[in-house]
Amino acid sequence: xxxxxxxxxxxxxxxxxxxxxxxxxxxxxxxxxxxxxxxxxxxxxxxxxxxxxxxxxxxxxxxxxxxxxxxxxxxxxxxxxxxxxxxxxxxxxxxxxxxxxxxxxxxxxxxxxxxxxxxxxxxxxxxxxxxxxxxxxxxxxxxxxxxxxxxxxxxxxxxxxxxxxxxxxxxxxxxxxxxxxxxxxxxxxxxxxxxxxxxxxxxxxxxxxxxxxxxxxxxxxxxxxxxxxxxxxxxxxxxxxxxxxxxxxxxxxxxxxxxxxxxxxxxxxxxxxxxxxxxxxxxxxxxxxxxxxxxxxxxxxxxxxxxxxxxxxxxxxxxxxxxxxxxxxxxxxxxxxxxxxxxxxxxxxxxxxxxxxxxxxxxxxxxxxxxxxxxxxxx
Amino acid sequence: xxxxxxxxxxxxxxxxxxxxxxxxxxxxxxxxxxxxxxxxxxxxxxxxxxxxxxxxxxxxxxxxxxxxxxxxxxxxxxxxxxxxxxxxxxxxxxxxxxxxxxxxxxxxxxxxxxxxxxxxxxxxxxxxxxxxxxxxxxxxxxxxxxxxxxxxxxxxxxxxxxxxxxxxxxxxxxxxxxxxxxxxxxxxxxxxxxxxxxxxxxxxxxxxxxxxxxxxxxxxxxxxxxxxxxxxxxxxxxxxxxxxxxxxxxxxxxxxxxxxxxxxxxxxxxxxxxxxxxxxxxxxxxxxxxxxxxxxxxxxxxxxxxxxxxxxxxxxxxxxxxxxxxxxxxxxxxxxxxxxxxxxxxxxxxxxxxxxxxxxxxxxxxxxxxxxxxxxxxx
Numbered sequence: 001x002x003x004x005x006x007x008x009x010x011x012x013x014x015x016x017x018x019x020x021x022x023x024x025x026x027x028x029x030x031x032x033x034x035x036x037x038x039x040x041x042x043x044x045x046x047x048x049x050x051x052x053x054x055x056x057x058x059x060x061x062x063x064x065x066x067x068x069x070x071x072x073x074x075x076x077x078x079x080x081x082x083x084x085x086x087x088x089x090x091x092x093x094x095x096x097x098x099x100x101x102x103x104x105x106x107x108x109x110x111x112x113x114x115x116x117x118x119x120x121x122x123x124x125x126x127x128x129x130x131x132x133x134x135x136x137x138x139x140x141x142x143x144x145x146x147x148x149x150x151x152x153x154x155x156x157x158x159x160x161x162x163x164x165x166x167x168x169x170x171x172x173x174x175x176x177x178x179x180x181x182x183x184x185x186x187x188x189x190x191x192x193x194x195x196x197x198x199x200x201x202x203x204x205x206x207x208x209x210x211x212x213x214x215x216x217x218x219x220x221x222x223x224x225x226x227x228x229x230x231x232x233x234x235x236x237x238x239x240x241x242x243x244x245x246x247x248x249x250x251x252x253x254x255x256x257x258x259x260x261x262x263x264x265x266x267x268x269x270x271x272x273x274x275x276x277x278x279x280x281x282x283x284x285x286x287x288x289x290x291x292x293x294x295x296x297x298x299x300x301x302x303x304x305x306x307x308x309x310x311x312x313x314x315x316x317x318x319x320x321x322x323x324x325x326x327x328x329x330x331x332x333x334x335x336x337x338x339x340x341x342x343x344x345x346x347x348x349x350x351x352x353x354x355x356x357x358x359x360x361x362x363x364x365x366x367x368x369x370x371x372x373x374x375x376x377x378x379x
Numbered sequence: 380x381x382x383x384x385x386x387x388x389x390x391x392x393x394x395x396x397x398x399x400x401x402x403x404x405x406x407x408x409x410x411x412x413x414x415x416x417x418x419x420x421x422x423x424x425x426x427x428x429x430x431x432x433x434x435x436x437x438x439x440x441x442x443x444x445x446x447x448x449x450x451x452x453x454x455x456x457x458x459x460x461x462x463x464x465x466x467x468x469x470x471x472x473x474x475x476x477x478x479x480x481x482x483x484x485x486x487x488x489x490x491x492x493x494x495x496x497x498x499x500x501x502x503x504x505x506x507x508x509x510x511x512x513x514x515x516x517x518x519x520x521x522x523x524x525x526x527x528x529x530x531x532x533x534x535x536x537x538x539x540x541x542x543x544x545x546x547x548x549x550x551x552x553x554x555x556x557x558x559x560x561x562x563x564x565x566x567x568x569x570x571x572x573x574x575x576x577x578x579x580x581x582x583x584x585x586x587x588x589x590x591x592x593x594x595x596x597x598x599x600x601x602x603x604x605x606x607x608x609x610x611x612x613x614x615x616x617x618x619x620x621x622x623x624x625x626x627x628x629x630x631x632x633x634x635x636x637x638x639x640x641x642x643x644x645x646x647x648x649x650x651x652x653x654x655x656x657x658x659x660x661x662x663x664x665x666x667x668x669x670x671x672x673x674x675x676x677x678x679x680x681x682x683x684x685x686x687x688x689x690x691x692x693x694x695x696x697x698x699x700x701x702x703x704x705x706x707x708x709x710x711x712x713x714x715x716x717x718x719x720x721x722x723x724x725x726x727x728x729x730x731x732x733x734x735x736x737x738x739x740x741x742x743x744x745x746x747x748x749x750x751x752x753x754x755x756x757x758x
Contacts, residue, residue: 174601
């Protein structure tokens, strides 16, 4: 029997040497996770929640209003697990982690490229290490949705249902284009040092900020941004003066600068490159006879949702999923001016969607307060 | 009587000292133009065609299938004029032009910021210098559409009608955001030298290429890009290898790199910044009591067209124009997977739209071959 971490506490779990889809090894890999609520002995009430690109295991922060007693992710009913992704920078092994054979130095450029499948296989290793043989459902949006979809494809017996939000069956050329522009912004920063900046005392924060500014414009709908900022000037600045100056900004520039600075403070540039690259590699069809054949082979009941104003993962991509998945559990459209981020921001709609999804998962739903008081699991 | 330039020949015309909307002076300003077809003595068959951001006066290149005898811009019927924009780099005065008081050195950072209105006022000065007291119509797309709309607002008696394609009444916050990211890419290139790189023997070509890659993704629809490239690898490269490398690209990256390199060869980075900044400043409502009041005050009959898949100037922005312009001549939707660039690429639809527009211009249409043989004008 494996003891789960105390509720809400970030805990690292060693998963041994991890070998990537493309054949590189990560010895001494660790995955960090958190959990809320208690598991039933047969794990039939365990939910795995997958975070997006710059998210992490703190579901209580990014889906905070959806997690807790009586909420959609009802912790009286479910044991909610979330893991920081392999390649990330919030507890799991990534480019900024110490290299096991090179004490005191980070992986940096030696950290291999990852696919979405790699991330899922690392999570599978985590759950094995925790002694969790199966879960009730896995769900997530954006990169979290991509992982959820790969879970459904890779381990059909492991989950009863998948909830896939605001994502596609594979990266589109447009996504690859705009994501590659972000990667280039980081890699072209003179402080990047080919990925080995960790011991230089510098960091490619300017490049990371540029990447985030671009990314944020793909996460947010133009209607919402325009409603908030329009052509207003940043307070105290004049972007329509006689000479152009980067210090005289429109309000939307100030907002994007703020978002960029916030990310640069909390996120590692190496992880940003690794994870963005993994999104470029997202392709359910790779090695499975093509996209639609791969989707048709997914027998896991899958619920799909998308955002009507998403320009990063346009709704037709979720419609494509819904047409080609073998076992469509349900379909929902989030209606919002917010764009892609609506799966995070439109709490009331997501509440209904997640409740609807969880209600459709095959098998009797767990009762509220059914779990035993001990957060322990059979081996 | 002023003699027009020989058909198709780029000709520079001095317009004296130009003072911008924000109060800076450009002494010795010149505007370069081309013309096709011959003007009637009363100029009632003159069309002014406005180019987009990185276009120029060579309408025969970017709307080549629409220009010529029997075509939509019928040179037996019309005299088609097009001017390189002030701030550009194809003959008109811009940041790369020699500064009149500093022989042998370029304007560089001394070149003032421009608004779309400034560009229009410079074109007005050109037409005055040519002795053209009025034109039949003005038309253009994107930044050319923004100038056309400002023409309609600034000089209502000068044109009988305006054809405004794939643009909005003002910059949106999203446009400002993504355009500012492009400006930053150029300005952060170490070869930019604050805009004064002209005498350094270097040029911010990397930054300009980055800007173009981003811009191109706003010009092209994701459906079209995906149909062409999907997740294919660039020939001979492997973007899914064990380690990420900027030299192992997806096909769409190779395509964007090609587009970027093409632009960097033909376009000045200083002009790119100046003109992109002018798009940020585009606002029909500025100083006119707000957007809708300004549009309602435009009495010039105006034809509006947009592209259904345009993410840079979404179609609802053209619908907004159509609802608020006082005198809507007509409205057309270009249906295309191409996105914003459809106003350039969808030749057959543009042919019909321009014919429809020109057919609705008030007053008898000029007859084919009506113009006298001499390309001359009354003073």
